[in-house]
Amino acid sequence: MKIIEAKTEAVLIADQPETFVTRRIPEAYFEMGGIPGDRHFGITRPADSRQPMYPRGTKIFNRRQITILSAEECEEIADRLGIEEVLPEWLGANLLLKGIPALTSLTMGSRLLFPSGAGLICQGENLPCRLPGEVIQKMNSHxxxxxxxxxxxxxxxxxxxxxxxxPGIVRQGDTVRIWVNDFARPLQ
Amino acid sequence: MKIIEAKTEAVLIADQPETFVTRRIPEAYFEMGGIPGDRHFGITRPADSRQPMYPRGTKIFNRRQITILSAEECEEIADRLGIEEVLPEWLGANLLLKGIPALTSLTMGSRLLFPSGAGLICQGENLPCRLPGEVIQKMNSHxxxxxxxxxxxxxxxxxxxxxxxxPGIVRQGDTVRIWVNDFARPLQ
Known part of the structure; x- marks a missing residue:
């Protein structure tokens, strides 16, 4: 079992009713269900196009409580788009980590552990949707x-x-220890 | 994305306070958190030896709501032990499925969908512990x-x-449709 360390570059919240775009905050208390006040907070959420096995709008368990990006992958997206930067705010991230370049490949069941004792469990890769692209377009209209x-x-x-x-508090600057789940000898 | 069908051979509940051994029931209503009255029911549970990243007894989110076995794998365990049968009751199963021989290898994030609309999401392989072995020993004292x-x-x-x-009802005899999560093109 491999343990990786990364740094919490930013903590962000989606607390503006009209948008999924997030804003930076110095720290957040992570509860069962996510960050209170964030638009993705809750033990349940309505199924959408990402869960085609359920009718759209069905109340299902919320595995999308916290969205995490890596600084390295944001830079790669910017390079591929030919723009200077892609901010985590535009993609609706709750955490920006630095030091784990292939974050998106992190296996399901991996743990992210913070100094306060707070712990997250990876529920898999986020799938790109069109909406952040529209924000990026607006920010780079030329x-x-x-x-x-x-x-x-x-x-x-x-x-x-x-x-x-x-549950626990997560602060900007926190070192996060990542226990990588190895499917050959899985964590439970 | 592959879809497999299997049959619900048995529905079981651990509702006897002194043991994890389950008993068969004709049907159960699966709620958020599991089966009400089952010893594993709840949105949270105390961390145990399976979660060495947390101090033992810490209140953590409960991903072990429902335990599922395959009839084929139970037969394999019995063969390897040289006994006639291994009952799902002895291993504390909540569901026994037939028709999916390598159930234990089912990828995390796979969905199990029942005719009522109830849906489960696979949270990975269960790890054998010593306790069911003691039950099997007692049942086969020779x-x-x-x-x-x-x-x-x-x-x-x-x-x-x-x-x-x-949430939804799950009945003995139900056909279950399993959407197998492929990490190359993951379900979300």
Whole structure:
């Protein structure tokens, strides 16, 4: 079992009713269900196009409580789009980590552990949707076709979703220890 | 994305306070958190030896709501132990499925969908512990060393744990449709 360390570059919250875009905050208390006040907070959520096995709008368990991006993958997306930067805010991230370049490939069941004792469990790769591309387009209006190109540019670089396994506070600057789940000898 | 069908051979509940051994019931209502009245029911549970990243007893999110075994793997465990049968009751199963021989290898994030609309999401392989071996030993007192041999015999045959993604009733005899999560093109 491998343990990796990374740094919490930013903590962010989606608390503006009209948008999924997040804003930076110095720290957040992660509860069972996510970050109170964040638009993805809750033990349940309505199924959407990502869960085609359920009718859209069905109340299902919420595994998309916390969205995490890596700084390295954001840079790769920007490079592929030919723009200077892609901010985690535009992609609706709750955490930006630095030091784990292939975050999106982190296996399901891996744990992310913070100094306060807070723990997250990886629930897999996030899938790029069109909406952040529209934000990036708006922020870079002189570049053509960013919205159209975003999904491809972000493929396998879109980070992960997690659920809160153990509540606690998470602060900007925190070192996070990542227990990587190895399917050959899985964590439970 | 592959879809497999299997049959619900048995529905079981651990509702006897002194033991993890389950008993058969004709049907159960699966709620968020599991089966009400079952010893594993709840949105949270105390961390144990399976979660060495947390101090033992810490309140963590409960991903072990529903335990599922395959009839084929139970037969394999019995063969390896040299006994006639291994009942799902002895291993504390909540569901016994037939028609999915390598159930224990089912990928995390796979969905199990029942005719009522109930849906489970696979949270990975269960890890054999010593306790069911002691039950098997007691039930087969003429055979030596069953308790000692159980963990090895059950390795990679111990089934999976799931959490309830969409509540609903599950009945003995139900056909279950399994959407197998492919990490190359993951379900979210």
């Amino acid at each position: 570049h053509p076709k960013l919205a159209a190109n975003f999904v491809k540019a972000a493929d396998r670089r879109r980070g992960i979703v997690c659920l809160v396994e153990r | 055979h030596p060393k069953l308790a000692a041999n159980f963990v090895k015999a059950a390795d990679r045959r111990r089934g999976i744990v799931c959490l309830v993604e969409r």
